[in-house]
Amino acid sequence: MSIKADVAIIGGGVIGASIAYRLAQAGKKVVLFEKYDFAAGATGSCDQCVFLQSKNPGIHLKLALDSSEIFQNLAKELDYTIDYFQHGGMITIENEMEMRVMSDFVEKQSKLGLDVCIISRDEAAKRQRGLAKHLLGCTYSPTDGHVNPFKLTLGFIQAAKKLGAEFYIDAEVTAFRQEGGRIKGINQIKKELRSMVKSAKYSEGKKAKGASLEELFNSEFMREYTDFESYEELLAASGLTAESTEVVNAAPDGELDLHVRRTTRFSSWLEMQDTAANEYVIKKLGF
Numbered sequence: 185m186s187i188k189a190d191v192a193i194i195g196g197g198v199i200g201a202s203i204a205y206r207l208a209q210a211g212k213k214v215v216l217f218e219k220y221d222f223a224a225g226a227t228g229s230c231d232q233c234v235f236l237q238s239k240n241p242g243i244h245l246k247l248a249l250d251s252s253e254i255f256q257n258l259a260k261e262l263d264y265t266i267d268y269f270q271h272g273g274m275i276t277i278e279n280e281m282e283m284r285v286m287s288d289f290v291e292k293q294s295k296l297g298l299d300v301c302i303i304s305r306d307e308a309a310k311r312q313r314g315l316a317k318h319l320l321g322c323t324y325s326p327t328d329g330h331v332n333p334f335k336l337t338l339g340f341i342q343a344a345k346k347l348g349a350e351f352y353i354d355a356e357v358t359a360f361r362q363e364g365g366r367i368k369g370i371n372q373i374k375k376e377l378r379s380m381v382k383s384a385k386y387s388e389g390k391k392a393k394g395a396s397l398e399e400l401f402n403s404e405f406m407r408e409y410t411d412f413e414s415y416e417e418l419l420a421a422s423g424l425t426a427e428s429t430e431v432v433n434a435a436p437d438g439e440l441d442l443h444v445r446r447t448t449r450f451s452s453w454l455e456m457q458d459t460a461a462n463e464y465v466i467k468k469l470g471f
């Protein structure tokens with residue numbers, strides 16, 4: 185399948201999703217490819233904070249302040265619930281040195297327009313139960329808040345879709361197509377192709393449609409990724425025999441992984457199989 189677009193975005197985290205939305209808003213034909221699922225990367229692991237006062241005075245704080253403005257009306261703009269709450273935030277101050285550093289930091293941030301101040305430990309304790317008794321105080325900004333990163337990402341995606349952007353999940357970008365030194369396109373593997381990859385895996389052995397051990401671990405693959413010319417050589421050097429999948433699978437836990445780590449560019453036997461299967465299918469498909 186061939187997809188034509190003004191802009192192709194790789195990665196459906198919050199950054200890719202927001203770029204897709206803004207470009208679609210600007211009238212661009214956008215397509216986004218995500219390897220796994222939306223927010224499957226750092227976005228889905230983050231701690232949800234929209235934390236302004238941790239930003240250094242300068243461009244970071246400026247961007248954070250501008251983002252905070254955008255967040256005020258973002259749910260309405262996207263027509264999507266993103267669970268954005270501005271409940272305020274604090275950074276604890278434990279000693280005199282930290283007090284000096286944070287006082288200076290807060291002064292600089294305030295000059296750039298951030299609503300932030302230093303409050304006493306007792307004031308802070310009214311906002312947060314269980315604060316340690318030895319604290320000297322806290323910085324406090326009422327503008328800090330949090331947002332649900334999954335909903336935020338999906339909000340951008342839904343809104344971009346309404347503007348005509350296309351999104352593909354289970355779609356790993358595997359290569360760029362170049363012409364005259366410029367990127368002219370990308371190759372991607374979709375869900376259907378993934379199942380072909382699975383069927384070609386070594387664990388399926390000779391039962392796999394069309395993929396023998398020799399084809400998977402061909403000499404080109406072995407030379408590129410390992411210290412050996414052939415798969416048999418690799419196994420011979422390990423002390424294991426290469427008669428069947430079962431023999432390899434029966435190797436004591438970790439022994440084969442250790443050998444693979446020492447003599448190839450892979451960190452495990454599974455990773456080596458996966459890469460070989462992927463490369464086999466990609467080659468078969470003519471990419």
Ligand SMILES: Cc1cc2nc3c(=O)[nH]c(=O)nc-3n(C[C@H](O)[C@H](O)[C@H](O)COP(=O)(O)OP(=O)(O)OC[C@H]3O[C@@H](n4cnc5c(N)ncnc54)[C@H](O)[C@@H]3O)c2cc1C
Nearest residue numbers: 195196197198199218219224225226227230231233356357
């Ligand atoms: C624990 C933690 C806490 C954090 N806390 C905060 C915070 O409080 N405030 C804050 O502002 N930031 C925070 N961050 C940082 C913030 O979450 C990340 O900077 C942000 O989510 C990055 O978004 P992204 O879209 O660039 O990357 P990601 O969310 O990682 O998205 C990249 C996507 O690309 C996909 N992908 C990769 N390769 C391919 C390929 N070849 N083909 C197709 N798709 C591909 C991946 O599957 C992934 O979904 C935190 C991060 C972590 C991990």
